[in-house]
Amino acid sequence: MNRRRPLRRAVIYGAAAALALFWFGPFVLVAIGSVIPEANLFTFPPRWFADPPFLGNYRYIFTGEIPQTYQQTGALRSMVSQEARWVPYSIWNSFLVALAVMLIVLVLGSLASYAYARLRFPGRKGTFLFVLLSRLIPTVALAVPYYAIVQGLGLLNTRWALIAVYTVLTLPFATLVLTLYFRSIPIEVDEAARVDGATPLQNLWHITLPLSLPSLVGAGLFTFMLAYSEFLLALLIAGDRLSHTLPVTLGALATNTDVSWGLLMASIMIGSVPTMLLVYPVWRFMVRGLTVGTGP
């Protein structure tokens, strides 16, 4: 009945359009910015659509071939930002780190969550709250000690350090999501198996995990994404070029005052591809994984 009220429809479509513009408009601008020749930006107002798309920025990032437009000298800026060439390699670094973190967190998180969801043992509530609440301490408060510890272990500028630190940062959330999901599985199957002599580990492997795939995928992707995006600690403990993760490389580009905007935008486009591929699955599994067990 509401659909026939034109005013209401106008408000809804207006709001939806404004929201879509706010959320996705900047991405469109980045995409455009990555393919306009630098020179067209330094007139006011900038000439955004004066020339056909220019792919030199992308070519430079992957092959190191300096675009012609940067070779001219004079009043126009001709800086080519070296950091942009690190983008593909730092995506690879981010990917390796995030993948390792995801696997470790899923293993440790499943073990702990099964115990929290199904077993009674001393310290159950205390340790659960401790693990959860530990994450509420701001990262920046732990940054300096982390740096010192990693330095003490001789692991500065290694992927191992990032993997260890991100595991700690993401484990609490994964444990919460998995615990809530495991609890939503009827306990009777579990108990029948226990009566027949199955150990908790057998139950976890043969009964709980196969039934929890949506939640495992959701928690896993969520973990991957957090590890892929983290910046502050990566900046501190992996500041070396060879261990740069994507956010650190983007940060380095962004704070370079001589940066070429076209290159920077092309770097962001390339760096966003993994995120864009993951956004939809994360959304689906996050909604499912988070709503189960949190109802009234």
Added chain:
Amino acid sequence: MVSRDDRGGHRRRVDRVGLLLVAPAVVIVAAFTLYPLGYAVYTSTRISSPLLEGRFVGFENYRNVVTSSYFLDAAGTTAAFVAVTLPVLMALGVAVALLLTEPFFGNTLLRAAMLLPWAIPAAAAGVIWKWVFLDDAGALNASLYSLGVIDGYVPWLTTPTLARMAVVVVFIWTQLPLVSILLLAALRTIQPVLYDAAAVDGASVFRRFLHVTLPGIRPMLVIVGVYEGLVAIATFDLTFSLTGGGPGTSTTLLAYFVWSETFKQLNFGQGAALAVVIALVSLVGIFGLLRALPADALLGEER
């Protein structure tokens, strides 16, 4: 514990193997939380930098930090940032969640892609918006100029007030997807019967929102609100790549301040003192969260 529930039979037995299962997770989290906190407290009582020899100075670092005008400035900026951002973010989150429950063309697409601003690295979000707000080549200035609203460019990121507003806008841009999605999930748990009953009673849309919707999403509002408050206090990536804390110190939030104090000024002792102060402030927030939650909200009754 065991004696209390003898009646429960096998369901009530204690499984000590549970301790073994949670041990790896708990130990690794404890090692990377308690030790660093202890380390921060230790360092905060010393003069400590890569250049000088360490020595114990008691509370001197704390005194220096708390009385420094830079710290007070950053703390004030952060407080103002949270106070402005959080209410706007939560109100918009409720509005967007309600909007997404309406049927309209493009709804599914909007939902499917909505996490994008939240999911991309915040450091990238800062760069993306720097591109939008740029003085000479920025899209915002170019659009406003084409529409005839402005005659020359507006220096968005180099005027203190405008730069602060820009940080607020970008923060909301990155966090609104998560807030909306969680509130949307909470909206779904409200039983339609309640709305029907309210409609039968002749309650207006506004009263239905006030007496059915709001109470229904209250727990989620509290959780998300506290979480986002902590996220806002810890904001770092975004100011790092968007404004670099400037112009001047106008967008220097606490996290950025700690970073620059420690790693630009190389003053580890004062950096650690700051970290301890921030951790204490967060602990207060955490206990607030605990009080707001019903005791068994997350783990449920013991099985």
